Amino acid sequence: MNVFQYPALKDNYNWIISCNKTRYCAGIDIYDTSIFFDYIKKNDLIPIAILNTHHHHDHTGGNNAIFEKYKQIKFYGSDYDLQHKRIECQTDGLDEGDKVNIGDITLNVLNIPGHTLGHICYYNKSAAFVGDTLFASGCGRLFEGTPKQMYHSLEKIIDNIDHSTPIYCGHEYTESNLNFSSSLNSKYFADYRQRIKLERQDNKMTVPTNIKTELKYNPFIMVRDKYLKKEILNLDKYSSEEAFSILRNKKDNF
Ligand SMILES: [Fe+2]
Incomplete structure (x- = not known):
């Protein structure tokens, strides 16, 4: 599994994960689509999915342009955000315990509400994408959830994700x-x-x-x-x- 991380906007991060064997790839929280399209072309990858951690525009702002170019791919986010129709282009809802496959890569899903109520993370042993829940030396603001929810979401991350696994946070904070x-x-x-x-x-x-x-x-x-x-x-x-x-x-x- 390859992880390519690049900055977007003022302090956001976007990621492209790819499977070495199948060349399938997925974008995670893509805002800057020009780097996304370039990377796919340069590395001869086949995009099959966009994975969104939550609905905020700085994490989902690339969805429309990606849909225009790759109409067949899936757009994942939480069940909650699908029900509330608040992630543009979302096709599939995920809940805790669900898995997403990108070629040979399997990512697990945890519900981690607090920053927003529909916030999820995607993780396996090689990488964890935690959006705006856990930051290096900090945590996300509570836009929708309670301190109790956020505290338990952080505990869930600590209890489920390997302690050496690289944690990819949504911002450079x-x-x-x-x-x-x-x-x-x-x-x-x-x-x-x-x-x-x-x-x-x-x-x-x-x-x-x-x-x-x-x-x-x-x-x-x-x-x-x-x-x-x-x-x-x-x-x-x-x-x-x-x-x-x-x-x-x-x-x-x-
Ligand atoms: Fe956010």
């Missing part, structure tokens, strides 16, 4: 997320923040991340760990879920 983390504990996050700062100065992508890193440096996940919650985040008088909610609130006003 790592540096600004670390600015927030540093406001919670500047010493603890200093080295990691500096490393990310230098990478961004060189215009490097800091996505993908993996769960191993997030367990250590993502405050929204660190609240699960008794020691980190107390010693690093100073939130020991709250339950993990309450601490998550406090942090999400703080970040919204940061």
Whole structure:
């Protein structure tokens, strides 16, 4: 399985996954279609699907142009978004436990509501596409869901996805997320923040991340760990879920 990641808009990421054996490929959350079409042509690939994590336009904005060019392909998103008809061109709805095959690649589906109610992720051992739910050192804003839903979606990601699997997040937010983390504990996050700062100065992508890193440096996940919650985040008088909610609130006003 190949994963090609490219930036779109101000800070979004788009992906093309392809099967080496069959040459079948799928686009994930495509906004920039010119790079998508070029990559397919250059690599002689056969597009069979678009996989959307959620309905926001910066993740689905390429669907119409792709449909115009490849009328036969499938457009996947959640059952919820299909019912609400809010992903353009969507043909198929997915629910937790469903699988999508792209040639020899099989992707599993989890429902991860919070950022939106129809948010899903696609994952296997080689890659996980988590949209706007989990970011490197952060998590998505709660546009539709509750803090409780988001907290449980993050737990689901941690419990189901291998901790070394590359996690492809929807946006390049790592540096600004670390600015927030540093406001919670500047010493603890200093080295990691500096490393990310230098990478961004060189215009490097800091996505993908993996769960191993997030367990250590993502405050929204660190609240699960008794020691980190107390010693690093100073939130020991709250339950993990309450601490998550406090942090999400703080970040919204940061
Ligand atoms: Fe979004």
